[in-house]
Amino acid sequence: MMSFDVERAVRRSLKRAGQFKFHRDHRAQAGRVLQCLEKKNGKADPENLKLADTYARDVFGSAIYAPWLRVYTVFSGTFKEGWIPDNYYGSVVVPSMKGSYGKLSDLKSMSRLIFGSDAFPDIAYFANGLFFTDERIVIPAREFESFVFGQCDRIVFKLDGSGQGKGVHIFDKGNFDRETIRSLGNGVIQKFIAQHHAFDAFASKPVATLRFTTVVDDAGRISIRACFFRLGRANDTHVQSDHDICVPVDLTTGELARQGYMNDWGATEMHPDSGVRFSGVKIPAFSQCVAMVLDLHQKIPFARCIGWDVTVDADENVQVMEWNGEHNDVKFSEATQGPCFSDLKWERLRVI
Known part of the structure; x- marks a missing residue:
């Protein structure tokens, strides 16, 4: 019995250490983004930052969730109730709403077995x-x-x-x-997918992707909550998160926003290499992309929030490059399109 108690205590200690590092890393990342935003846009309104700090304590139970709320606030120029801090999403929502099911997305050879779809290349x-x-x-x-x-x-x-x-x-x-x-x-x-010519116009080498976020609510309904377009740089072989360009996508029309954002969250109205503007561009086969990810999520509703990386090939076929059932990034979507999840009451969840 003593051996079991010691083992359990060690596991708890390791978990606490892991959580400490997780939140420390998020605080540092959010701090860097905040510095970039304030350098470009000027100092944030102290009253708005105070609202973010208070919301973190009162709604999520701890000041450790304030950094990403501050980023969203400075990015938007105002504070909005309902935002989900990215570290709260990773530490509370992911284990509560996905358990071990989301981890299946790490096993690349399982995708076709799970989904039974030829959309995976x-x-x-x-x-x-x-x-x-x-x-x-x-x-x-x-x-x-x-x-x-x-x-x-x-x-x-x-x-x-x-x-x-x-x-x-x-x-x-x-x-x-x-x-x-x-x-x-x-x-x-x-x-290797030959992407649609509309994507080639931005950068022809790396295959551009759409990141859709879908959720399963408490009634079992599946819906899309966010979408953004990810573009690589001209000489990249594939899109890489440390220097990609992300452009919000209108969920109804499939049209790109006027502005996209660089890795430092700086705004740009065009691809930095090709000079092609985002405004007025509509994603080809967007409705087919939407239908595809909604249908696929029905196959594994046990993971209740999934990020899908999708593209459209030269023949306008939807190709699902991968799915992310664990900590799929929500911070960009929350800042640009959020609050995306306010009706789901995720703030009521607690650490598992």
Whole structure:
């Protein structure tokens, strides 16, 4: 019994340490964003910041949730009730509303098995020492290269647990080496998507993506709460979160906002490399994208908030590049389109 008590105490201690680091890192990140915003826009109204601090304590129970509320406030120029701090979302909402179900999104080879959809551009998998087809049939290692490049000329390998553009590797016949795949670890091989020409106009190399956020409410209804368009830089091989451009998307019309935002949250009305403006651009096949993510979320409603990375290919087919069932980012959507979740009463949840 004593051994069990000690083990439980150690687990609690490790959890507290992890939570401390999590909130410390978020405070630091939010602080950097706040500095950038105030440098560009001037000092924030102290009364608005006071409202954010009070709301963090009174509604969420702690001042540790104030930093992101301050960012949203300075970004918007006013305070809005109903905002969800990103660290509250990660530490309280994610474990309460997803449990272990969201973690399935880390396992890239499971997507087609879960969703049964050809919208995922998967063509093969590497898992635990074996190569598989997209139908989970083992491929002899010596035949793997011919199998993959018999379907396309360029592939993307994404590691399990990868996100934010990290753990992504692009190969063609000239630089492919299956031993490199083995050394990298488990993951999915997807065909490299030829994106829609409307996306090419901004940046032709990295495939632009739409990030949709869908939720399941207490009545089981699934809805879209936010959407933004992510663009890479001209010389990127793929979109990477440390220097992408994010543009809010109107949920009704699929039209881009007049302004997008750089990694430092600085506003821009055009892509910094191509000079193509965002205003007036409508996402092709937007209604099909909306229908796709709503349908897919019905397959795994146990994870009650999901981030979907979707694109539209050259033939106007919707392609689902990946889904994020864990801590999908809500801070950009909350600042630009929020409050996105105020009717869901997430502020009533408590730490698990």
